[in-house]
Amino acid sequence: MLEARGLFKYYGSVPALRNVSFHIGPGQVLGYLGPNGSGKSTTVKLLTGILEPTRGQVLFSGKNIHDDLVSYRKRLGYVPEEANLYGYMTGEEYLEMVGTFREMPSPVLSQRVDGLLELFSLTSQRSVPMSSYSKGMRQKILLIAALMDDPEILILDEPLSGLDAVSSLIFRYLIQGLCSKGKAIFIAPTYSKSWKRLYATAHFAKRGSYCARVYRRSATADRAGLPLRISSCRWWRKKMFCGSQTILWT
Ligand SMILES: Nc1ncnc2c1ncn2[C@@H]1O[C@H](COP(=O)(O)OP(=O)(O)OP(=O)(O)O)[C@@H](O)[C@H]1O
């Protein structure tokens, strides 16, 4: 589905990536781990088409993404490393703008925005300008914007940055649900042991070059595979299973 083939990226004479290759199939999550400066965000920018590789290609369904970047991006949900949002807009206005750019039908857009704002406990802040949002609240808006159009591919650069514990768990659960629907998901996470349970494949980047490839357990959605702490939290289960069927795209 999504393939990085022999990617090299130089910033001037600085090598940021050397010969990175991987493939993400439908229903797979690829965790892309590495220390600071190892090239994770650079890889994300190549996968989204923000940057072009110095050498190599990013292929979606066998075609170079730069052949038709507009239609590729319609299939993509993207969370950047840094939240650059328009502070004068409310969270709701921003999400509606994103949904309109993505040509989402209006009833679907409203339903998804309502449901996801509720799921991430932002309903009471929906009409407040984002300049007054906390870091975690801005991050949630980015996550909602990436998820709401039910994209085929998700590319996430440190998606849990600033998120509280409950929101992190909800997000991980959503990722597992999206996996079971056949989405291809690339995550460059802040390192956390608990993320490992999600990865189908983990790649380890080290400064400037691709390092190793390790297979992990299958990432197909498996509710029993959730940490015990989550599945035993009644409030959380209620929120996930009763209030948000539309969000889970079931
Ligand atoms: N715009 C740029 N101009 C020059 N060098 C850059 C630029 N962006 C990144 N680099 C360099 O490329 C390398 C990889 O940077 P990148 O941001 O991709 O790393 P990262 O793995 O995302 O790091 P972090 O964990 O800190 O987010 C680093 O050596 C960095 O200094």
Ligand SMILES: [Mg+2]
């Ligand atoms: Mg980075």
